[in-house]
Amino acid sequence: xxxxxxxxxxxxxxxxxxxxxxxxxxxxxxxxxxxxxxxxxxxxxxxxxxxxxxxxxxxxxxxxxxxxxxxxxxxxxxxxxxxxxxxxxxxxxxxxxxxxxxxxxxxxxxxxxxxxxxxxxxxxxxxxxxxxxxxxxxxxxxxxxxxxxxxxxxxxxxxxxxxxxxxxxxxxxxxxxxxxxxxxxxxxxxxxxxxxxxxxxxxxxxxxxxxxxxxxxxxxxxxxxxxxxxxxxxxxxxxxxxxxxxxxxxxxxxxxxxxx
Amino acid sequence: xxxxxxxxxxxxxxxxxxxxxxxxxxxxxxxxxxxxxxxxxxxxxxxxxxxxxxxxxxxxxxxxxxxxxxxxxxxxxxxxxxxxxxxxxxxxxxxxxxxxxxxxxxxxxxxxxxxxxxxxxxxxxxxxxxxxxxxxxxxxxxxxxxxxxxxxxxxxxxxxxxxxxxxxxxxxxxxxxxxxxxxxxxxxxxxxxxxxxxxxxxxxxxxxxxxxxxxxxxxxxxxxxxxxxxxxxxxxxxxxxxxxxxxxxxxxxxxxxxxxxxxxxxxxxxxxxxxxxxxxxxxxxxxxxxxxxxxxxxxxxxxxxxxxxxxxxxxxxxxxxxxxxxxxxxxxxxxxxxxxxxxxxxxxxxxxxxxxxxxxxxxxxxxxxxxxxxxxxxxxxxxxxxxxxxxxxxxxxxxxxxxxxxxxxxxxxxxxxxxxxxxxxxxxxxxxxxxxxxxxxxxxxxxxxxxxxxxxxxxxxxxxxxxxxxxxxxxxxxxxxxxxxxxxxxxxxxxxxxxxxxxxxxxxxxxxxxxxxxxxxxxxxxxxxxxxxxxxx
Numbered sequence: 001x002x003x004x005x006x007x008x009x010x011x012x013x014x015x016x017x018x019x020x021x022x023x024x025x026x027x028x029x030x031x032x033x034x035x036x037x038x039x040x041x042x043x044x045x046x047x048x049x050x051x052x053x054x055x056x057x058x059x060x061x062x063x064x065x066x067x068x069x070x071x072x073x074x075x076x077x078x079x080x081x082x083x084x085x086x087x088x089x090x091x092x093x094x095x096x097x098x099x100x101x102x103x104x105x106x107x108x109x110x111x112x113x114x115x116x117x118x119x120x121x122x123x124x125x126x127x128x129x130x131x132x133x134x135x136x137x138x139x140x141x142x143x144x145x146x147x148x149x150x151x152x153x154x155x156x157x158x159x160x161x162x163x164x165x166x167x168x169x170x171x172x173x174x175x176x177x178x179x180x181x182x183x184x185x186x187x188x189x190x191x192x193x194x195x196x197x198x199x200x201x202x203x204x205x206x207x208x209x210x211x212x213x214x215x216x217x218x219x220x221x222x223x224x225x226x227x228x229x230x231x232x233x234x235x236x237x238x239x240x241x242x243x244x245x246x247x248x249x250x251x252x253x254x255x256x257x258x259x260x
Numbered sequence: 261x262x263x264x265x266x267x268x269x270x271x272x273x274x275x276x277x278x279x280x281x282x283x284x285x286x287x288x289x290x291x292x293x294x295x296x297x298x299x300x301x302x303x304x305x306x307x308x309x310x311x312x313x314x315x316x317x318x319x320x321x322x323x324x325x326x327x328x329x330x331x332x333x334x335x336x337x338x339x340x341x342x343x344x345x346x347x348x349x350x351x352x353x354x355x356x357x358x359x360x361x362x363x364x365x366x367x368x369x370x371x372x373x374x375x376x377x378x379x380x381x382x383x384x385x386x387x388x389x390x391x392x393x394x395x396x397x398x399x400x401x402x403x404x405x406x407x408x409x410x411x412x413x414x415x416x417x418x419x420x421x422x423x424x425x426x427x428x429x430x431x432x433x434x435x436x437x438x439x440x441x442x443x444x445x446x447x448x449x450x451x452x453x454x455x456x457x458x459x460x461x462x463x464x465x466x467x468x469x470x471x472x473x474x475x476x477x478x479x480x481x482x483x484x485x486x487x488x489x490x491x492x493x494x495x496x497x498x499x500x501x502x503x504x505x506x507x508x509x510x511x512x513x514x515x516x517x518x519x520x521x522x523x524x525x526x527x528x529x530x531x532x533x534x535x536x537x538x539x540x541x542x543x544x545x546x547x548x549x550x551x552x553x554x555x556x557x558x559x560x561x562x563x564x565x566x567x568x569x570x571x572x573x574x575x576x577x578x579x580x581x582x583x584x585x586x587x588x589x590x591x592x593x594x595x596x597x598x599x600x601x602x603x604x605x606x607x608x609x610x611x612x613x614x615x616x617x618x619x620x621x622x623x624x625x626x627x628x629x630x631x632x633x634x635x636x637x638x639x640x641x642x643x644x645x646x647x648x649x650x651x652x653x654x655x656x657x658x659x660x661x662x663x664x665x666x667x668x669x670x671x672x673x674x675x676x677x678x679x680x681x682x683x684x685x686x687x688x689x690x691x692x693x694x695x696x697x698x699x700x701x702x703x704x705x706x707x708x709x710x711x712x713x714x715x716x717x718x719x720x721x722x723x724x725x726x727x728x729x730x731x732x733x734x735x736x737x738x739x740x741x742x743x744x745x746x747x748x749x750x751x752x753x754x755x756x757x758x759x760x761x762x763x764x765x766x767x768x769x770x771x772x773x774x775x776x777x778x779x780x781x782x783x784x785x786x787x788x789x790x791x792x793x794x795x796x797x
Binding site for chain 1: 510753762768
């Protein structure tokens, strides 16, 4: 797992350091006043169809998360956000058939920490339209949980630990004609993948299964708007549609931000 | 050494596992009518009886028919016809509209054999999808709430009434968008006018084979149906069975998995198993490579484990797709010596067996027999043994507890059968009372279907062998120990009222194929000791 996270964390740290260094330089040049810091809170929900066991089976992954965001807006249209939060993720109907006694999850939400980052850069800007490039990365680290295995002739438990990652990148088209409301369309390559490790212990019978999961959809369309209430306060709402071969996955996000 | 020689000199009697109450198999005297089944009692053999007296009880000593003897075909035909059991004839009469010409002793009956169709294109059904409808709940309001108030209440929750189920007054509601079923259940359950609320769960299919005698196989699926020989039907407790239908949704077995039946051989011409025979096997009694059954016991056992299934004929086997490897170590009188059994186990292990069924047993401990069972175990083969039927201690090889599963017998009410042997070596139980399965095609003669009911731990063991074969096919990487643990731990402790947990009568319980094979849904967090203490306070 660490091997998977590490490159992304390194990238994020590098970007952060680069941006902050850039800000530092600009500060030295007397430009620091141009950097704005926007802390905010957000709530997001998404439901993704995931496949596993070499795409033989599918189920849903549903996640709700509350996050604290800190966005640094740097001159030249670059902004970077660091995100930290807590998520409840529901993997119900995920099955573990490689364990000695096969199991299916029906445990509901599993809590875990969420880390993320967002980078945005403006490429085109005119009176009515702004085109940005945006990339997002989230890592969910589920807490270790232990459940009872019902119905056996002896006591048995199983311990699960999960994680998922989500990466999206694509252009954002923002229309400026309805100020102070700024509707936008985000077309993104959107990938979700993760793993769920389950360890089973039933007296002398033990087994372990490492299940890899991946989102069925790899493309998302998001429609939303930014509502600039005051110079300092803004709200954002967004609905996501992620089509896959048998249907559409949905999600939404709301966010409140305050500028310093 | 001398003592060992004496032990070896003793022959064992597999018929002990196929006991005195073998009402349907016992060879009757030609002039003595078979009593009605209700009058037939189990006759547990007294432990103090001599070996010869036991033998009298269980072996067909008065029956002169020995298919490999020098009797002519006509003489044999006549003898076989004479000893037909009336009850079985009555069973057969149910199917008497099938026109079947007279047959010779080993002539195949003229069953119509429709083309065998494969369900779901040969793949097992897999359960997929949601467990309940994601935007609906079922609610029952208290009867004190008037219909208009029910409507108002539903509207108050921004829900939509989809249906009211008449008489039961259960409402199927569509919950508002953006609300989860769990949230709705939580909110509605707090309403004092709601009697109960629950998700609109989804049911799934089970697999019922089309074999015409499947309804007689209470062991596989017991709905409380009547079964048994005509004239003395039995009716068991609903779901006192091994949950085979539910398990077949997950797997029907792998064609590469072989169950060796180390017994009296198998009738390889029987239409309900002939396509399932891996090879002609090995006959250690006659020292050749034709393990044809000239008794009936091995054929009956093999049918339970893996009769051809879903072929619109006869019975269903536990392991639909697995193969049978016949190994003959018991002669046509029902006797076999340890040397042959040891060689049979060794041969099965060396010739591709994944599971070895041993519905045979003797009273005497033998290091050589133990070594043979250990040899199979060391070769990652699951060895399943019948515990014995004299109500005494567990026989050998079942008693070699480190290397095999010892199987006791239960009945159609999930009760241990009184004649089932007991002791700390018993691992699990399976139905062994009034079990219908195959008998050789020559057994009843030309006018009868080659099926019969049998009792004994001999009949219980192949249910477990079938399950072991299904597990091995589904999870080939598991060790033999793992498979044995799965079978033990997934069993239903059906005598927990009197003997909670593992006991010496049925071990961990009556096997449950569904729990052993189908994913178990986990829902509850483990309660830690600290939480337990807090809850207790």
